[in-house]
Amino acid sequence: xxxxxxxxxxxxxxxxxxxxxxxxxxxxxxxxxxxxxxxxxxxxxxxxxxxxxxxxxxxxxxxxxxxxxxxxxxxxxxxxxxxxxxxxxxxxxxxxxxx
Amino acid sequence: xxxxxxxxxxxxxxxxxxxxxxxxxxxxxxxxxxxxxxxxxxxxxxxxxxxxxxxxxxxxxxxxxxxxxxxxxxxxxxxxxxxxxxxxxxxxxxxxxxxxxxxxxxxxxxxxxxxxxxxxxxxxxxxxxxxxxxxxxxxxxxxxxxxxxxxxxxxxxxxxxxxxxxxxxxxxxxxxxxxxxxxxxxxxxxxxxxxxxxxxxxxxxxxxxxxxxxxxxxxxxxxxxxxxxxxxxxxxxxxxx
Numbered sequence: 496x497x498x499x500x501x502x503x504x505x506x507x508x509x510x511x512x513x514x515x516x517x518x519x520x521x522x523x524x525x526x527x528x529x530x531x532x533x534x535x536x537x538x539x540x541x542x543x544x545x546x547x548x549x550x551x552x553x554x555x556x557x558x559x560x561x562x563x564x565x566x567x568x569x570x571x572x573x574x575x576x577x578x579x580x581x582x583x584x585x586x587x588x589x590x591x592x593x594x
Numbered sequence: 595x596x597x598x599x600x601x602x603x604x605x606x607x608x609x610x611x612x613x614x615x616x617x618x619x620x621x622x623x624x625x626x627x628x629x630x631x632x633x634x635x636x637x638x639x640x641x642x643x644x645x646x647x648x649x650x651x652x653x654x655x656x657x658x659x660x661x662x663x664x665x666x667x668x669x670x671x672x673x674x675x676x677x678x679x680x681x682x683x684x685x686x687x688x689x690x691x692x693x694x695x696x697x698x699x700x701x702x703x704x705x706x707x708x709x710x711x712x713x714x715x716x717x718x719x720x721x722x723x724x725x726x727x728x729x730x731x732x733x734x735x736x737x738x739x740x741x742x743x744x745x746x747x748x749x750x751x752x753x754x755x756x757x758x759x760x761x762x763x764x765x766x767x768x769x770x771x772x773x774x775x776x777x778x779x780x781x782x783x784x785x786x787x788x789x790x791x792x793x794x795x796x797x798x799x800x801x802x803x804x805x806x807x808x809x810x811x812x813x814x815x816x817x818x819x820x821x822x823x824x825x826x827x828x829x830x831x832x833x834x835x
Contacts, residue, residue, distance in 0.1 A: 496596060496598055496599040496602060497710075497711065498710050498712070498713040499705055499706055499708070499709070499710055500602060500606070501602070501639070501643070502705045502710075503701075503702055503705050503706065504602075504606045504609070504610070506698065506701035506702055506705055507610055507613075507698060507701075507702070508609065508610065508613050508632070509701065510694055510697055510698035510701060511610070511613040511614060511616075511617055511694075512613070513694055513697060514617060514690060514691070514694035515616065515617040517686070517690035517693065517694065518617070518686070518687055518690045518691070519617065521622055523622050523625075523626075523664065523667065523668060523671065524616075524622055524625050526664075527616060527625055527626060527629050527664060528616070528617070530629060530656075530660065531613055531616065531629060531632065534632070534633060534636055534656070537636070537648075537652075538636055538639065538640075541639075541640050541643050541645050541648060542643060544643070544644075544645070544716065545643040545644060545645075545713050545714075545715065545716055546710045546713045546714065547714060548713075548714025548715060548716060548718065548719060549719060550716065550719055550720075550729055550730055550733050551733065553645050553647075553648055553730055553733075554730065554733045554734055554737075554738050556645075556648055557647075557648065557651065557730070557734065558738070558741060558742075558745065560648075560651060560652070560655055560656070561745050561748070561749065562745075562748065563656075563660070564655055564659065564660060564749075564752075565748050565749055565751075565752035566752075567660050567663060567664075568663070568752045568753065568755075568756045569752050569755050569756055569759070571663060571664070571667045571756075572755065572756040572759035572760045573759060574667060574671065575667060575670055575671065575759070575760055576759050576760065578670070578671045579762075584671045
């Protein structure tokens with residue numbers, strides 16, 4: 496099988512994640528879309544590792560996972576804090592600095 | 595068709611299906627479950643690509659820890675936090691769709707024109723060290739040792755940051771028993787609140803109690819149902835005589 500298929504799948508998943516970030520208004524769903532984009536990048540790393548026959552891609556994917564876990568913890572804490580003060584998880588509501 | 599191709603096509607279709615479901619489902623809980631589904635499919639792909647360690651980590655870290663953290667936060671933030679359908683920026687939905695389609699087309703055409711025709715495969719590298727985990731450990735604790743150590747600082751910072759952000763300072767002093775009792779007896783409702791489902795057709799917790807005149811008693815419901823409007827008051831309480 497042509498190994499490009501893996502990279503194309505990663506590209507499609509990344510695009511769907513970017514679409515979610517652009518279109519959805521709920522902060523948690525936007526955050527999930529970011530997670531999906533990170534997963535797509537991981538798939539590209541693992542596929543590249545498979546194509547080149549070296550394990551460096553898998554090591555990179557491992558580090559991406561660690562960074563993603565740290566990012567999720569802090570991001571969700573920020574969402575919880577914003578929800579506590581504004582009683583809303585919509586990204587449109589947090590426009591206090593605008594006015 | 596090789597086994598690898600069969601695994602790829604099944605998991606590819608299912609993972610794209612899950613990703614689309616995540617974007618289009620109205621409720622955030624459904625989105626979380628769709629993402630977990632996509633991540634499990636990606637884990638299967640990692641296994642078929644010779645990354646047994648990464649596949650296992652994907653299931654444990656992403657579907658096990660990250661998505662469950664998402665679900666916990668959804669419980670805090672409220673399951674009712676579905677999207678508002680009002681566009682604050684005019685035409686954002688259409689422009690976003692067009693941009694996403696263009697970006698996807700650009701990525702796909704760029705990838706297909708690069709032309710990796712054959713894959714070397716990892717069986718040789720994995721076999722040299724006696725397995726995928728051993729070979730990956732050689733890399734992480736060898737060439738990437740510095741990055742691995744810096745990662746630990748990142749994780750500690752993230753844990754501390756989450757604790758500082760989510761910490762709830764107590765502004766008012768804790769109420770004493772005497773104060774609580776005074777509030778309860780003088781607060782207008784000395785008896786316990788009516789329990790849900792009294793005199794109604796069924797007694798589940800989301801069914802409000804019926805008052806003697808047949809109207810529903812809002813205070814019999816848990817507060818979460820009042821804010822979400824979850825239970826269908828009318829259908830549960832229609833008395834069929």
